[in-house]
Amino acid sequence: MSARDAALRDDAPRTEAGSPSLHNRLTATRQLSAELARPLSDEDQVVQANDDASPTKWHLAHTTWFFEAFLLKPFLQGYRVFDESFEYCFNSYYESVGPRQPRAKRGLLTRPSGEDVRAYREHVDAALANFCANGDLPSAAQGLIELGINHEQQHQELLLTDILSLFAAEPLKPAYARASPGVAVAEAAPLDFVSVDGGIFDVGHDGEGFAYDNEGPRHEALIRPFKLANRCVTNGEWAAFIEDGGYATPTLWLADGWATVKAQGWTAPLYWEEADGGFMQMSLLGFRPVDPGAPVGHVSYYEADAFARWAGYRLPTEFEWEVAAGGLPVTGRTLGAGHLRPVRAEARGRGALDQIYGDVWEWTGSAHLPYPGFKAAPGAVGEYNGKFMCNQFVLRGGSCATPEGHIRKTYRNFFYPHQRWQFMGLRLAADQ
Numbered sequence: 121m122s123a124r125d126a127a128l129r130d131d132a133p134r135t136e137a138g139s140p141s142l143h144n145r146l147t148a149t150r151q152l153s154a155e156l157a158r159p160l161s162d163e164d165q166v167v168q169a170n171d172d173a174s175p176t177k178w179h180l181a182h183t184t185w186f187f188e189a190f191l192l193k194p195f196l197q198g199y200r201v202f203d204e205s206f207e208y209c210f211n212s213y214y215e216s217v218g219p220r221q222p223r224a225k226r227g228l229l230t231r232p233s234g235e236d237v238r239a240y241r242e243h244v245d246a247a248l249a250n251f252c253a254n255g256d257l258p259s260a261a262q263g264l265i266e267l268g269i270n271h272e273q274q275h276q277e278l279l280l281t282d283i284l285s286l287f288a289a290e291p292l293k294p295a296y297a298r299a300s301p302g303v304a305v306a307e308a309a310p311l312d313f314v315s316v317d318g319g320i321f322d323v324g325h326d327g328e329g330f331a332y333d334n335e336g337p338r339h340e341a342l343i344r345p346f347k348l349a350n351r352c353v354t355n356g357e358w359a360a361f362i363e364d365g366g367y368a369t370p371t372l373w374l375a376d377g378w379a380t381v382k383a384q385g386w387t388a389p390l391y392w393e394e395a396d397g398g399f400m401q402m403s404l405l406g407f408r409p410v411d412p413g414a415p416v417g418h419v420s421y422y423e424a425d426a427f428a429r430w431a432g433y434r435l436p437t438e439f440e441w442e443v444a445a446g447g448l449p450v451t452g453r454t455l456g457a458g459h460l461r462p463v464r465a466e467a468r469g470r471g472a473l474d475q476i477y478g479d480v481w482e483w484t485g486s487a488h489l490p491y492p493g494f495k496a497a498p499g500a501v502g503e504y505n506g507k508f509m510c511n512q513f514v515l516r517g518g519s520c521a522t523p524e525g526h527i528r529k530t531y532r533n534f535f536y537p538h539q540r541w542q543f544m545g546l547r548l549a550a551d552q
């Protein structure tokens with residue numbers, strides 16, 4: 121097993137109790153970022169393919185800056201800032217911290233060099249080790265380490281999706297990784313629906329363990345009886361939507377969605393290209409034929425909504441999804457599975473849900489809004505999620521690029537309805 125494979129599989133040293141210590145998890149997380157960047161040249165790591173995506177070098181530096189700005193500077197006595205100018209380069213969106221390099225111009229940062237950024241990571245890692253060596257950390261600092269780990273994990277997924285967007289724009293269509301053995305291209309499990317009774321349910325995070333601020337407060341939600349598909353919508357089903365004129369039928373689309381279809385000239389999911397009567401798709405494994413049994417990915421909220429209407433269904437709400445996920449184990453084909461692409465659902469028998477976790481994030485019909493009683497934390501950390509509660513939609517369940525341990529039932533990812541460069545797919549729902 122290569123070092124990268126080991127890192128992907130979260131083989132961090134474990135304590136006797138069987139759970140890795142905070143410092144061990146921090147170290148493993150920091151190492152995984154470096155491992156994910158290892159297949160890339162320095163040139164690969166500088167460029168951004170569009171305004172939404174960031175260069176790998178920027179991800180590596182920004183996640184490091186996060187620890188420096190929010191943990192080491194305020195908590196580690198005598199900490200020496202690596203380079204004062206890095207704050208401008210690698211602050212993402214924290215208005216309370218100060219001005220920054222515009223997001224769309226991150227790809228212009230040929231300086232600091234890749235070597236400088238690697239030295240920055242070493243400097244901060246050494247300070248983090250020094251800080252954690254003092255076993256008696258204040259709880260606020262422990263909370264910030266936990267947040268920093270989770271923040272870096274989010275950027276690990278973004279690093280992969282952003283590299284995919286870059287490689288898709290390359291004439292040579294390079295592969296980030298080689299296909300893992302043992303994943304057959306085959307039919308998905310037949311589409312089936314699981315019935316869920318209605319009622320008043322507690323939703324949101326219960327406060328046990330880490331969660332982002334937008335997952336709480338836990339509160340009650342009224343759910344009407346509904347049914348949820350046993351698996352995600354497949355590429356094969358999406359091809360039928362295309363063939364049936366889905367992208368050319370305005371009545372299937374929300375007004376904003378149809379305007380986007382026209383303006384962008386969309387005729388298929390992002391990264392699909394028609395070839396020899398079929399479709400090819402750019403992926404982290406290179407340019408390959410579309411796998412009809414695998415979940416469709418890289419579709420926007422607008423497309424997911426139009427597909428559901430075409431199919432005679434709708435998207436689930438985020439609370440329907442959460443209630444249906446119930447007590448299912450939080451396991452699936454996430455980054456640790458090593459596929460680096462969504463793969464077909466298992467046939468699990470009637471009444472069983474597959475692909476709840478991993479493969480593709482699932483668009484829900486729910487806007488990313490504050491839960492009742494939500495209050496953003498004071499200070500810069502309070503900018504984490506609260507200020508993004510406008511005009512975005514919630515996705516649930518994680519993807520094939522979500523790091524191990526970085527998904528849970530109450531996790532609310534969110535993107536704008538036109539965005540589709542993440543591993544975004546959908547699962548159908550209907551009223552009972």
Ligand SMILES: [Fe+2]
Pocket residue numbers: 182212271275
């Ligand atoms: Fe960030």
